Amino acid sequence: MPRQRQPDWERDEWLLALDFYLRHQGAPLPGKRSAEVKELSNKLRSLRGSLPGLLPLPESFRNPAGVEMQLYQFVGFDPSNELKGLRPTRLAREIWDVYAGDAARVSKIAARIVEMSGANFSIPSAESLGVSEALEGRVLTYEHVRRERNPKLTRKKKEKFQDEHEGRLFCEVCAFDYERRYGERGRGFIEAHHTRALADLPRKGTRIRLEDLVLLCANCHRMIHRTRPWLTTSQLGNIIANP
Ligand SMILES: [Zn+2]
Numbered sequence: 249m250p251r252q253r254q255p256d257w258e259r260d261e262w263l264l265a266l267d268f269y270l271r272h273q274g275a276p277l278p279g280k281r282s283a284e285v286k287e288l289s290n291k292l293r294s295l296r297g298s299l300p301g302l303l304p305l306p307e308s309f310r311n312p313a314g315v316e317m318q319l320y321q322f323v324g325f326d327p328s329n330e331l332k333g334l335r336p337t338r339l340a341r342e343i344w345d346v347y348a349g350d351a352a353r354v355s356k357i358a359a360r361i362v363e364m365s366g367a368n369f370s371i372p373s374a375e376s377l378g379v380s381e382a383l384e385g386r387v388l389t390y391e392h393v394r395r396e397r398n399p400k401l402t403r404k405k406k407e408k409f410q411d412e413h414e415g416r417l418f419c420e421v422c423a424f425d426y427e428r429r430y431g432e433r434g435r436g437f438i439e440a441h442h443t444r445a446l447a448d449l450p451r452k453g454t455r456i457r458l459e460d461l462v463l464l465c466a467n468c469h470r471m472i473h474r475t476r477p478w479l480t481t482s483q484l485g486n487i488i489a490n491p
């Protein structure tokens with residue numbers, strides 16, 4: 249069989265690697281023969297079971313030697329480490345710049361990614377979901393979209409909103425009202441957006457609270473997810489107020 253090129257690392261994988269790196273910062277980095285790097289290698293392999301393509305995984309995929317090498321990309325950015333690092337990829341650089349100063353957040357995100365990714369289940373790309381992939385990676389991007397498109401939950405949210413607004417439904421950022429604009433055809437139409445930071449997504453199996461959803465028109469919702477980092481609704485509100 250021809251040797252397969254190792255696929256590029258995804259954002260989720262870099263986040264797991266950065267979490268590992270930060271937890272060992274200030275001490276010698278565990279090497280490829282260590283139990284720690286083996287454990288990280290296993291985590292990356294099982295995460296990959298949730299991403300499309302490449303099943304069954306070749307044995308060389310994210311093996312400890314390869315993982316050790318990638319960890320050295322962070323060494324290159326790390327002013328507290330005097331070893332010479334590897335030439336960084338764009339994605340490793342971005343993840344480092346955004347997260348290296350916040351080990352606690354990376355650790356939460358990494359834990360969520362591992363928790364939310366079930367093996368042998370293909371997680372769609374952000375592109376196919378119509379959003380830009382969040383800084384927090386593909387697994388949590390999918391979780392965000394999946395939760396806010398949960399029909400039962402959005403129906404409850406709409407009902408509650410209508411009870412509080414004389415039966416009307418409108419965008420909580422720009423006030424667009426589908427029924428006013430489109431008449432009968434627009435009645436009952438609005439999207440829900442989940443406002444929790446992805447690192448704080450409720451654990452698998454826990455209920456999503458209606459308070460964590462806001463109702464948005466399709467335009468506002470797309471603008472929030474159009475590029476990284478995703479905007480908060482108040483950031484979007486500010487843009488509309490001062491374009
Ligand atoms: Zn709107």
Ligand SMILES: [Zn+2]
Nearest residue numbers: 396440441442
């Ligand atoms: Zn959303």
